[in-house]
Amino acid sequence: MTDVYLNNKFAGNIKNPEDFVERIINERRMGKLPITINCRHNKKSDEVRIESSGGRAVRPLIVVKNGKPLLSEKHIEQLKKNDLLWSDLVKQGMIEYLDASEEENALVAFSEDELEEESTHLEVNPLDILGLATSFVPFGHYNHGVRLSQGSKNQKQAIGFYMANFYIRIDMDVNLLHYPQYPIVKTLTHETLKYEKHPSGQNLIVAVMSYEGYNMEDAIVINKGSVDRGLARSTYYRPANVEERRYSGGLIDDVSIPDKDVNGFRSEEDYKFLEEDGIIYPEAKVGEGDVIIGKTSPPRFLNALEEFDLTSSSRRESSVALKHGERGIVDFVTLTENVEGNKLIQVRLRDQKIPEIGDKFTSRHGQKGVISIVVPEEDIPFSASGIKPDLIFSPHGIPSRMTMAHMIELLAGKTGCLAGRKVDGTIFSSEKEKNLRKELLDLGFSEDGCETMYNGITGEKYKARIFIGNMYYLKLKHMVSNKVHSRARGPIQLLTRQPTEGRANEGGLRLGEMEKDTFVAHGTSLVLKERFDSDKTIVPICEVCGLIAINDSRKETSFCPVCGENSEISNVEMSYAFKLMLDEMKSITIYPKLKLKGKY
């Protein structure tokens, strides 16, 4: 007897599990049972599990009987004529959806010529074994597997035309590519997903060559002329939200230009962009420190007296201002109400990003790189016909990574561009490289895609012929202007007096323990001391008890709270962190007594 479970609940016993499962599947194919039902006999544990619950991942497959797919050429003809629909195929049991469990007992043929006598299903398209992003990689079957997944990972970070209604949306941290293009070398997935409606890259002219050593280590060289003509420009949108919160006691936030006597008032200058309502106007060009929405909040804690005196002096300033290193133009201002009925102000900032040194680009084959130089157009190498590449890619990126598809795409892109058509690069069923080469030859170009090129600076002919063509390049969302950071002096933390952390806080760059070790290893101990004196303090120490004394700067005297006025007190220089540790030791009842000794 075999146990039967329906949606993981015991339903009963049956005698012949094989027949039972076959019947369920047959009834599903005949349309008597819903197509979302899946059923499987687990031979190991000898139980039958039937699933009908939601949330399972299912995928369509062509049903195969006696080694022949039920979907025949005749059906495909009908499909082409629109006499037959996908839903009809499912209804007629030619295509069915399997979940992970039922797939376990299925033998799925990858393609028609792999069909065997025992096969139960056939893949609708070999493309189905790939994920969405991976199927976007053209000529993927020529690539090393690792590069394929890296290429798909990179595509997820590409900036493009993410949504058509972007102008009326307020999204967090989005980028929008100017003049996005549909790839010349496309795949089936690009078509099915209407990629032309939301493309995320541009077709660039790429030359595979070295340029004065500027494209070492995956760096890329980019043409200033192309940049000036708008190549790979993008806009960065970032919102600022403010809500007029209500607090206990009928107190409420107030969006307005803060009064001068408000606690924490910045400076007149910082509020210069605010209009009477306390909100910035559109198209204002703002920079670091500028207030976007002026707001004051009621005090955090009310003492008995203040409760009756709610003048502005007790209120807190809580405006939204741009943090260190941020800039932009106010794009859009909305005034609404949120779910709780509070007044909600949303301001969208925009910032144009022109490609610059440090911006990250990638082809669709995991060949990512960073711009190392933007070369003036006159210095860019040119071909005999006068073509100048938009981007120069280093040939050293190819051998170790074995991304053959990168080069085939370049060739295919060139062919497609010259022939004025799109090239199909769908994985497993792409156009043949041989045909592309022949077409290129027929167009009057060298079949290997190489061209004679001239040095843009000297005008000399290069000895080598340069591989040049069109490629679909993606601009990735990591741009230097969002990341650059440096500091000499700046804010410190209250507790440790050490520099703050992070770019947004204008923080320091941590010299960590291992970095410290390198100074010690070099024996440069005075350099080390200097690097670590960001929290240096001078502490008065009582020489009798060895504890921290008090320095009265008004009377210009020092005294020890333990030993009194008469004890000898010396000033000692130490890191504030150490002083803090001494204090913490006292708090755990340890008496850290400092014994002082002359330095010389």
Added chain:
Amino acid sequence: MNKIIKEYVDKLPNKILLDVESALPEKCVDSKIKKIMEEMYKEYLYSLADPGESVGLVGAESIGEPGTQMTLNTFHFAGVSELNVTTGLPRIIEILDARKKIKTNMMELYLKKECSGSKNVKKIAEKIKEKTLESYTKEVIINVADMKMIIALYPKELSEADLTVGIVSKILGKSFKKFKFKVENKLLTVISSSKDDALKEMYKLKEKIKDTHISGIKGISQVLPVKRGNEYVIVTAGSNLKEIMKKDFFDSERIISNDLFEIEKTFGIEATRQLVINEVVKVLDAQGINIDIRHIMMVSDAMTMSGKVCGINRYGIVKDKPSVLARASFETPMNHLFDAALIGEEDYLNSVIENVMINQAVPVGTGLPGLVIKVK
């Protein structure tokens, strides 16, 4: 030794002097020898570590950096008839931590010349392998009616190990005093001496008796004779130096175990120092990593200089640091601070880490020299 070379006895290490002497051509003018020795001395002084050189930290970085590459490419040969020995980073950690129980201990046993024939080796190897009764047992029958257990043994295997059923029964008799062991018809018969619960006892015994050690040396679970150069070496999994040293067919001067504490117990601390070096070098060589041996020698020195093996952790060499702050900055700071407070420990701020903490010049490199003249 040459007169001129002799002058350098206190200045240069003996090994260098001997090397120079053997390398000298037969006829060599004294002035030339003198020149050679002068150059030699200069070179020697030049290659010494400078005062204030942070040898420890440079050593740590020199081992640590290649160590980061190691983690990724540790691999095993699956299915090859080899002893499974821990290598790679896990083994390095094991050595430097001075673990009491290591994952896979092993020995390399060299044989004395007279017994190093290939036939002998196999026999000896089999002999020292630890064997329990189970490996000799063909069948165990419990006769419920007579309250007897009959154990049939493999005669061939017994004779190969120079055993008889009688010897086995004596060995068993020693470890299970509650039962009587007899030999009947070449079969081992066991009778319980206690009356009550005899059957239950018998069943318990049946399981226990399987694991009784019969022959070989305890702890040696696997043996593998390997040919090295002209002679055979027995590589064993599991080690028991004490028992091995008792056997007279092994060359006791070349026996090696990879267990630090066992070596320390049997051969002493100097041998342990060398073992640490050898074992670390062995792992690094296998990974194709080239680290100057002096770094490893210093680590080994640090581990063994106290006369006992100290791991590089808070129970080992960090525990012996004289500075409270240095110990507290490593691990478990509270314990160190409280313990120091209890006995009123004083910290003289003599080493690196304390001075980093209070932001003073660390006493290495440029921070080492001080003013000799006292300013009044």
